[in-house]
Amino acid sequence: MPKYILLIISISLSLSEPAHSSGTYSPNLVYQLAMEKKLASDDQWLKLLHYSDGRSVIKSETFFLSSTGKNDPSSELESTIKGFFQDNTNDNSLHPQCLFPARLLWLQDKLDNRDIFPVVRCIKFEQWKQENNTSSISLVFVTGYLGNPASFFGHLLMKFNSSSSHEDPDSPLLDSSINFGANTGPQDNPLKYVTYGLFGGYNAMMAESQYYSHEYGYAENEQRELWEYKLDLTEDEIDLLVAHLWELKGKKFTYYFLNGNCATQMAKFIEIILNEPILVSFQAWDMPLDIFKSISNIYHDGRPLVKSISKRESKFARIYRKLFSLEKNERLVVKGIVDNIDKLKTDAYRHLSIVEKARILDLLFDYYELISVDGSELEKVVAKQNKRILLLERLSFQPIDIEWDTVETNPPHLAQNPQKLGVSFGYSTEFGAIGTVSIRAAYYDFLALEAARFKNSNATFFDVNIRFSDDKVWLQKFDILNLTTLNILQVDLFEEKKFAWQTRLAVEQQDLSCRSCEAVRWYGGVGKAVQFFDNISIYAIPEVMLDIGNIKDSAIGAGLGLLYTSSENWKTHFKVTPRAGIDNNDILLSWDNRFGNEQDWDIRLNFEHHKASDISLSFSRYF
Numbered sequence: 001m002p003k004y005i006l007l008i009i010s011i012s013l014s015l016s017e018p019a020h021s022s023g024t025y026s027p028n029l030v031y032q033l034a035m036e037k038k039l040a041s042d043d044q045w046l047k048l049l050h051y052s053d054g055r056s057v058i059k060s061e062t063f064f065l066s067s068t069g070k071n072d073p074s075s076e077l078e079s080t081i082k083g084f085f086q087d088n089t090n091d092n093s094l095h096p097q098c099l100f101p102a103r104l105l106w107l108q109d110k111l112d113n114r115d116i117f118p119v120v121r122c123i124k125f126e127q128w129k130q131e132n133n134t135s136s137i138s139l140v141f142v143t144g145y146l147g148n149p150a151s152f153f154g155h156l157l158m159k160f161n162s163s164s165s166h167e168d169p170d171s172p173l174l175d176s177s178i179n180f181g182a183n184t185g186p187q188d189n190p191l192k193y194v195t196y197g198l199f200g201g202y203n204a205m206m207a208e209s210q211y212y213s214h215e216y217g218y219a220e221n222e223q224r225e226l227w228e229y230k231l232d233l234t235e236d237e238i239d240l241l242v243a244h245l246w247e248l249k250g251k252k253f254t255y256y257f258l259n260g261n262c263a264t265q266m267a268k269f270i271e272i273i274l275n276e277p278i279l280v281s282f283q284a285w286d287m288p289l290d291i292f293k294s295i296s297n298i299y300h301d302g303r304p305l306v307k308s309i310s311k312r313e314s315k316f317a318r319i320y321r322k323l324f325s326l327e328k329n330e331r332l333v334v335k336g337i338v339d340n341i342d343k344l345k346t347d348a349y350r351h352l353s354i355v356e357k358a359r360i361l362d363l364l365f366d367y368y369e370l371i372s373v374d375g376s377e378l379e380k381v382v383a384k385q386n387k388r389i390l391l392l393e394r395l396s397f398q399p400i401d402i403e404w405d406t407v408e409t410n411p412p413h414l415a416q417n418p419q420k421l422g423v424s425f426g427y428s429t430e431f432g433a434i435g436t437v438s439i440r441a442a443y444y445d446f447l448a449l450e451a452a453r454f455k456n457s458n459a460t461f462f463d464v465n466i467r468f469s470d471d472k473v474w475l476q477k478f479d480i481l482n483l484t485t486l487n488i489l490q491v492d493l494f495e496e497k498k499f500a501w502q503t504r505l506a507v508e509q510q511d512l513s514c515r516s517c518e519a520v521r522w523y524g525g526v527g528k529a530v531q532f533f534d535n536i537s538i539y540a541i542p543e544v545m546l547d548i549g550n551i552k553d554s555a556i557g558a559g560l561g562l563l564y565t566s567s568e569n570w571k572t573h574f575k576v577t578p579r580a581g582i583d584n585n586d587i588l589l590s591w592d593n594r595f596g597n598e599q600d601w602d603i604r605l606n607f608e609h610h611k612a613s614d615i616s617l618s619f620s621r622y623f
Helices: 003-015 027-036 045-050 073-084 099-108 123-132 190-199 212-223 235-248 262-271 288-295 315-323 328-340 341-345 354-374 378-392
Strands: 134-142 155-162 176-182 202-210 224-233 252-255 305-312 420-428 434-442 455-471 472-485 502-511 519-531 536-549 555-567 570-579 583-596 601-609 611-623
Touching: 027 073, 027 099, 045 073, 045 099, 073 099, 073 176, 073 378, 099 235, 123 235, 134 235, 134 262, 134 288, 155 212, 155 262, 155 288, 176 190, 176 212, 176 252, 176 262, 202 212, 202 235, 202 262, 212 502, 224 288, 235 262, 262 288, 315 354, 328 341, 341 378, 420 601, 434 611, 502 536
Parallel strands: none
Antiparallel strands: 134 155, 134 224, 155 176, 176 202, 202 252, 224 305, 420 434, 420 611, 434 455, 455 472, 472 502, 502 519, 519 536, 536 555, 555 570, 570 583, 583 601, 601 611
């Protein structure tokens, strides 16, 4: 039947229905207009319903007005349009227009008519919208934290910036932030979290809170950096996203650690107003870092999607930066006062200039603020008392503006890409000429560029080396996970309470002198590390090597290592591990040196010794 005949029939039917405040429009007519425009299959409509592979990923039945809306977008569109024509009541909080304001805005825009539906006043939504008063939207990258499996890859938040605070560097702490995370239990251990996360055992929701709560938890408590990417969006786009957040309040998703996590859902949320995807299509997992690399390359309406980038330092990072902005004699005074607050009365402090005193007191306020958060109960009491003494001292001379040195660090989108494909060629004392193909799923190793990651650490997952020589091919290693963090404080004001640690689970050659001699092994150890001159780190980590297939081949050892960064283009890692087992003792040596500072490639020189020796030169691409 021709389309114009359908339209005439629809108009005739609508004339027999009661009149509405929207004039001559009726549910059937509006639905017919929507079908004429093929809105049921419109990409943005499917995004608003969170469809993936023909079905919505939202579990909550209250998100749908149609009983088949979860897998039938046409039915949900029809129910939505009919629902928007429902009569007003004294309490409109449950009216479909008030439950789904983003759908209302979208339909009005697509049908090019703001008056096509009856006017319904949604008091609760309008109050909530006014309280947030959103003028812009940001995505926030929280750097990784190796103290929790959920945080290895970093985290992603969304921030709704109010118009009254976006120019003030401190007041944004009162802005609304949106977090997406698994609804875990307080007693859930890492094994349960990983298992449930991989197989969809947890529910998750978009949770709204004030930004300062996350800033405190991440930057002040866990000492992680927060990088804010403000997006360049129009007022209509912001209104649509704000309205859609209202629609998602309390709605349940299934949480998946790999592809249903914070990066997945925040990217899907922002994609509602974009014409191109944010998520990487060729991999089976979504990482926060990938999202920020993607949005930094997207143009939206002819302009870069990212309008500005800013960093929120951790308090520890601020203390470190301020401490090393001081002269040597000033640092000695600071150390003396930390050891004994009465050192404020000594000549070493009294003979300083007003500017020097002000800088020292400013640093000490930050120091005691951190102790108030991270110290023992006794340390917290002492910190409170000392802050009062410092305040009285600060009031004893006139106010003064303090200028501190800034430290430029690269934002997340300039970090080295997490996936690796490499090839190397070299020489083995056992097999002669050798080659190796390397594939790594994630994330970074000791020699990676130090941008937006936990410093002095290694976090690699599913890292495979396939070696070949003559007509033989064999597995040199398959690291399922390999985690090491040196946990170097770098500031001598604090008591060294943190330990360096490592854990590794791998399938690997028993040693470099054999082929097809794979063993399944777990390594674990705890030790200490120190840093010199800001570019040399030395560590000692006693370790246990457990051979799971042949327990008698297990051993204990001591990993002694050195990391040295000469420049952004040159970094080296040397490690020697004397090891003692039941049947034999041996020594392992390794040396890696990186050349280049690009995000997507580097060249490395590698030497290894374990009963045989290998030396090779490798080229790796990161993507």
